[in-house]
Amino acid sequence: MANQSAIKHHLLFHLSLNTVVVGLVTGASYYHLPLSGIKDTLTYFIHLIILQSSVAGILYFLSFKLWIFRLVFSPLFFLFSAFAFWAYTQDISVTPHLIQAAFESKPDIAIDVISGPFMAYLGISITVIYLLNRWRKAIGDSPQPLLFGLLALVCLSLYPLTETYRPGSLQNRLPYNVVYSIREYQKRPSLTLNQVMPDLEYHKDSLVMILVLGESVRADHLGINGYHRNTTPSLNTIPDIISFKELYTEHTYTAASLPQILTDQGQVIKDTTYTSVYSILNRANFQTHWLGNQTLERGYAPVVATNDSVILIDAFKNVFSFNKRKDEDLLPPLKAILPNSARNVISLHMIGSHWWYEDRYQDKHRRFTPVIDSKYIPSLSPDQLINSYDNTIVYMDEFLSQIIDALTQLKIPSVLVYISDHGEQLGEGGKWLHAQAGEAAKNPAYLMWFSKKYQKRYPKKVEALTSQIHDTSTTDRVFYDLLNLLGIE
Numbered sequence: 001m002a003n004q005s006a007i008k009h010h011l012l013f014h015l016s017l018n019t020v021v022v023g024l025v026t027g028a029s030y031y032h033l034p035l036s037g038i039k040d041t042l043t044y045f046i047h048l049i050i051l052q053s054s055v056a057g058i059l060y061f062l063s064f065k066l067w068i069f070r071l072v073f074s075p076l077f078f079l080f081s082a083f084a085f086w087a088y089t090q091d092i093s094v095t096p097h098l099i100q101a102a103f104e105s106k107p108d109i110a111i112d113v114i115s116g117p118f119m120a121y122l123g124i125s126i127t128v129i130y131l132l133n134r135w136r137k138a139i140g141d142s143p144q145p146l147l148f149g150l151l152a153l154v155c156l157s158l159y160p161l162t163e164t165y166r167p168g169s170l171q172n173r174l175p176y177n178v179v180y181s182i183r184e185y186q187k188r189p190s191l192t193l194n195q196v197m198p199d200l201e202y203h204k205d206s207l208v209m210i211l212v213l214g215e216s217v218r219a220d221h222l223g224i225n226g227y228h229r230n231t232t233p234s235l236n237t238i239p240d241i242i243s244f245k246e247l248y249t250e251h252t253y254t255a256a257s258l259p260q261i262l263t264d265q266g267q268v269i270k271d272t273t274y275t276s277v278y279s280i281l282n283r284a285n286f287q288t289h290w291l292g293n294q295t296l297e298r299g300y301a302p303v304v305a306t307n308d309s310v311i312l313i314d315a316f317k318n319v320f321s322f323n324k325r326k327d328e329d330l331l332p333p334l335k336a337i338l339p340n341s342a343r344n345v346i347s348l349h350m351i352g353s354h355w356w357y358e359d360r361y362q363d364k365h366r367r368f369t370p371v372i373d374s375k376y377i378p379s380l381s382p383d384q385l386i387n388s389y390d391n392t393i394v395y396m397d398e399f400l401s402q403i404i405d406a407l408t409q410l411k412i413p414s415v416l417v418y419i420s421d422h423g424e425q426l427g428e429g430g431k432w433l434h435a436q437a438g439e440a441a442k443n444p445a446y447l448m449w450f451s452k453k454y455q456k457r458y459p460k461k462v463e464a465l466t467s468q469i470h471d472t473s474t475t476d477r478v479f480y481d482l483l484n485l486l487g488i489e
């Protein structure tokens, strides 16, 4: 009888422990999901149950002995609840970049994050830790350590099982994303870059290039490329734009495609050292600036770092956030840099057409309806998905035309290059988005625009590139196109 009541107490303790952890930590990863309807809610409820079950396994071992609970569980819970506060209130994503900011921020900046609500949340967390510690002490050690230990192991195994079946689905949520991000942060960059540049032959004229790095925009959904919908109403009216419709890449996600586009790395990755295009541009006396609306990933962060300046406008929200800034917020910092130097290369890294599409444009760009109303893809119709996707292209159309507008007002020659990092699956072969590679994800949009002054100064370059627009090529050419456009031999 005594044993049975001890088991009951232990079960009650663990049930409460898990409920508290859902409330103050893991629940934060689900709070901002745009759910519509019972099916969505149910799907993510099951998702949370699977995640929390795996966490329950860990919690069992963390409370196995009182001293472990005190020395390991308590500080960990405090740390994780601090991250959860930001996930609840700001929809932040815990990424290696956030970890870097948290570890490396100067004290004056760190003080800015301390607010009344944050302190109150941490106060609740400390109170909960205190109460849980008292309760853990009162119930004593597990009455059935072997049985419960085995059960905990089964629960724990849900993590590797789920991650094998759907990589990233648990790893990108609390508490796992904290562990994952710290581990990634500690790793050395995956890309080795040449540090020493040889002497170069180059024109020394004044010249500005805007290099727009798009996201998930496939060539065949651009009106300017002959798509049956007019998704590019502004670009259609701008002369002097050329489009390379037959450009292909093998790399269908950002972390792999960007380093390939921005260095001399080819389609086939060889284990060697590459040269960043920005290192060459700096050597040719260009000021290089990176303005990003995506958090940096290890795959390309070293390349970005070779710019003279790096500004991330929304550094703590990655693609898992549903309240990210729009790309138009890149325009004010761009316009601040534009007049400052005679030789400038400014890269704009867009969030572009990345899922979740409805967050990527304003109401006025909603040309095609009905649009997606759920994050759960199986509950959406192909029409909804394609409509929303096409609306993101309408947004991009206006974004690019605004940049071209700003460039035409400059007194010096300028050129705009737009390259999407990869395409997107829109139902081909039953696949959506771009993580799972299919042919539709391998044909990114690639555009160039030349100012009148540029055309006048470099007529042969413009003519040569224009003659190549129907050629089939790979994104390997972009690196060399950029150098060529900027007059570097």
Ligand SMILES: [Zn+2]
Pocket: 215, 216, 252, 253, 254, 255, 421, 422
């Ligand atoms: Zn991408």
